[in-house]
Amino acid sequence: MSNETEVELVDAFYMLIESLKNNGIENVYGIPGIPVTALIRSWQAEGGKWYGFRHETNAAMAAGVAGYLTGKPGVCLTTPAPGFLNGLAGAANATTNGWPMILLSGAAGRRNTDLQQGAFEEMDQLNAARPHVKAAYRINHISDIPIAVARAVRTAVSGRPGAVYLDLSHEMLTGTMPAAAAEALLFTPVDPTPKQLPDPAAVKRAADLLKGAKKPLILLGKGAAYAQADADIKALVEDTGIPFLPMSMAKGLLPDNHPQCAGPARSYVLPECDVVLIVGARLNWLLGNGKGNTWGNQLKKFIQIDILPQEIDSNVPIAAPLVGDIASCIAALREALKGMPKADAAWMGGIAERVNASKEKLAPTLKVETPPGMMNYRNSLGALRDVLAKYPSVTLVNEGANALDNTRMIVDQYQPRKRIDSGTWGIMGIGMGACIGAAVVTGEPVVAVEGDSAFGFSGMEVETMVRYNLPICVIVMNNGGIYKGNETNAGGYDDPSPTSFAPGSRYDKMIEAFGGVGVNAQTPAELAAAVEEAIKSRKPTLINACLDPDAGVESGRIAGLNIERKKKK
């Protein structure tokens, strides 16, 4: 009898499953196929939750959003080469957003790949991943799995979070090892997201600057939402009385209707403020790179809280860098600011005036009557706003151009981490993956406001939503095209324009094909009723919101980034 039959062995699937569990991973998102199908079945058999998608990019988006919402890396599992590449788009988006996720992909054997001998789905995935993720590792031997998974988790969640690629080489996946030795290697990592405490001198410098400000502003970014230091952030804002400006995914850290919220007065507070406390936000294109017209011509003093030291001075000089994790930095800053007088009443009064004026100007447009089937962004989203105000725990997913800009402006958020959108890249295609990831990790209803083009990037996942019976209500803002639906093509012949879709499309019929609830909403009242019914019923629902094809402007609020022809021919 050979020695092998006497010694109990374990295989790589066992080591992967146990290592994922030791790192607190409960859900895996992806698509089966060679060589991972049996691994998925084993994961399920061991009690792991599997969410099977229709496209790996959507599975990876779900994993990234799950990471953002929970602080634990979402895990996406794919097959090699094309499956890996599809997943990589979601991993790159997670890394750009600073969200923790792990992309696990099967890979062809090293011997063939490194000699480019044409193995099945051969690709040098490790090197293809490296430029687009926070880190990429290959596991070459079964005994390395526990350390590799722990390292991937720690890398994904520590510092600035991001995606980690783990290459599951064929040789490793087919390996076995003695069970006793394997058990000795399995472990649970200690404190993968350690506190990063700020330097007390830096805290004092920041506090002194804030105390001396005449027109201070607190700018909250999605890093502040991700940090889950909600109570301390709210207390810092309210104790100091300083106005706050939330970036889109920081909305809800304090309610959008909070008296200190300067959101509707962004174009006033950015040029007028003198000291800005940036909490988990980057001075990138979304904030005019911290200079130019967005900020007016007065010199600003920036205080920046960030866990990544090299984010400081990325665009403009930072007068008081505060490097550390947001929770630790905010706690230290609150201590240093104790007794500081509230922000200047004249400054607050000026902001309140502009916020009220902005709201008064917007209000009537939200109630405007339009003929059935010809809603616009204002009256449709005005109706949605009133419904969602009654359900603050609903997660709102949002993408598109006009569909994005108008929803961000009109629909208020009341709780942290309840708005997921196109993020730092301004990417289309996060939609259905984000809905599924959010529904899975929150267990709460999700409402998505999707441009009809944006929806198209991930729309096949309505079958996935129905299959898992997730409480997701997708609203397709059907204006008949990209930005609008009534452009004619420049050539004058009959083909559609570059931005138009088939007129009269009925997206609600898509979900009905899979057994979900489809609604064709012609008026704001019909839209509101259908959304509320979907939230209450928790049934997977798709609402085709019929908008005027002329509603919308090219590229929404970022039209200025377009390049136009300098001359006709």
Ligand SMILES: Cc1ncc(Cn2c(C)c(CCOP(=O)(O)OP(=O)(O)O)sc2=O)c(N)n1
């Ligand atoms: C992956 C990807 N592809 C293309 C784009 C370009 N793009 C595209 C294609 C948009 C769709 C706008 O049309 P929509 O129907 O989604 O929204 P509205 O009609 O409401 O503006 S917005 C935008 O920046 C993108 N941002 N991301």
Ligand SMILES: Nc1ncnc2c1ncn2[C@@H]1O[C@H](COP(=O)(O)OP(=O)(O)O)[C@@H](O)[C@H]1O
């Ligand atoms: N826990 C944390 N502590 C400190 N900084 C963090 C933490 N998590 C994320 N960050 C930082 O927050 C910033 C988020 O910026 P960004 O994604 O541009 O936000 P927004 O788009 O809302 O402005 C990143 O620079 C990231 O390094």
Ligand SMILES: [Mg+2]
């Ligand atoms: Mg559209």
